[in-house]
Amino acid sequence: MASSTTATTGPPIQVLVVDNDPAHAEAMADSLSRVGYQCVVAGSGPEGVEQLERGGFEIVVSDLKMPGVGGLELLEKSKELLPDAQVVLVTGHGTVESAVEAMRQGAFNYLLKPLDLKQLRAVVDNAARSQHLRRANTELARRLDEKFGFESIIGNSQPVRELIDRLRRIAPTDATVLIQGETGTGKELVAQAIHQNSPRKNRPFVGLNCAALSENILESELFGHIRGAFTDAAHDRVGKFEYADGGTLFLDEVGDMPLPTQIKLLRVLESGEITRVGSNEPVRVNVRILSATNRDLETAIAAGAFREDLYHRLKVISVRLPRLVERREDIPLLIDYFVRMHATRHKKQVKSVSAAARRRLLAYEWPGNVRQLKNAIESMVVVDYDGVLDLDDLPPDLAPKQEADGSPMDSGASMAELVGKSMSDLEALFIGETLKVTAGNREEAAKMLGIGERTLYRKIKEYGLN
Ligand SMILES: Nc1ncnc2c1ncn2[C@@H]1O[C@H](COP(=O)(O)OP(=O)(O)OP(=O)(O)O)[C@@H](O)[C@H]1O
Ligand SMILES: [Mg+2]
Structure with a gap:
């Protein structure tokens, strides 16, 4: 000070x-x-x-x-x-x-x-x-509110706007929420945002990954144990439920919870009481439960790996997060956000992302969703040496095969097929393809094409592209 x-x-x-x-x-x-x-x-x-x-x-x-x-x-x-x-x-x-x-x-x-x-x-x-x-x-x-508030969920696409709208209504309640989505779609981010926008925000947010632990350890993590409950239990230990009292408990990868633990969890949710492992004394807890899974729980139920009664308890409200390719128009926003984040973090100057690199990032399938994009941008920022994130900075799994040798189109029509078309046909084709890649985002398309937005509008009208 x-x-x-x-x-x-x-x-x-x-x-x-x-x-x-x-x-x-x-x-x-x-x-x-x-x-x-x-x-x-x-x-x-x-x-x-x-x-x-x-x-x-x-x-x-x-x-x-x-x-x-x-x-x-x-x-x-x-x-x-x-x-x-x-x-x-x-x-x-x-x-x-x-x-x-x-x-x-x-x-x-x-x-x-x-x-x-x-x-x-x-x-x-x-x-x-x-x-x-x-x-x-x-x-x-x-x-901190900003960091974990809804502002931290980057995106302006219809699915994201609907998601945030729903979160705004869900967050202030005590409702149990099941967050589903593929890996890297932001399940943990959303769980934190729900907590941070709830009246419990000044109480603990406690997360537990249910996939990483054996049944015994998981139960002792959840409910705590008393001294002597098992060989290694030298002291009493408070579990996550008690630790999260008054706050929120986030059960991550809940689909991977062993069946016996599922039964115990269900009992806790029904009674509002936990019992430490080795003890007979129930303890009342006031905890909001959020859970997440990237598994299809209905399939797991059909296969007998997940209890249907617990499923319904956890999914009083359910939130499904879109895959990144279902909201491609958010990719430019996310690119800029992560470039800024990682440039600051790694103390690098990044002036721009080249049009070719953007094109590649926009067209990619992103099986690892936002996490993969975030990591890709980080690696680009780190390996870059000239302040322009370009194709040569892309991580190997994203490196395009054809673009690298200078060919203007990475898929679809070959040069030979295009010969014979007029320049205006080519322009129309090119603008149309670019708009597809940007999911109709004209500002982004104009940037890629290196023309003004007004010019792009004029050409879209002129060629009847809509
Ligand atoms: N909409 C978003 N805006 C900004 N960052 C995001 C967004 N979605 C995800 N992220 C970031 O991507 C990374 C992965 O998100 P998160 O850990 O929440 O995914 P997850 O769905 O829990 O994945 P997994 O199933 O693999 O655990 C995090 O660094 C998170 O901050
Ligand atoms: Mg996660």
């Missing part, structure tokens, strides 16, 4: 100065204004209350003894109206006890009369420092 108020950024701190002695009030306000505070003076207790009601103050400096409304009442009012504001009281010799009482009621500090202006500034500077810290914390919390 910087040691001086001037070293910290943000708007200046507003100070309310309350004193029924006008000369004294002015002296204090003047002294504080000179070092960068924005002061408002109130000449009486009631006037001070009026100013508090108007709001905006982060620090209040008030005389303790005033006719009508005194410093203690003002402190109380301030705690009520502006709970984040710090209050400093100024007191004469006879009233030190009241000042001590004020501290007990949450005043930041007190100063003795006759007032030493240097001391006033020192105390106000301290209060300001604590306010800057609070501002920074609020900012941090806001940024």
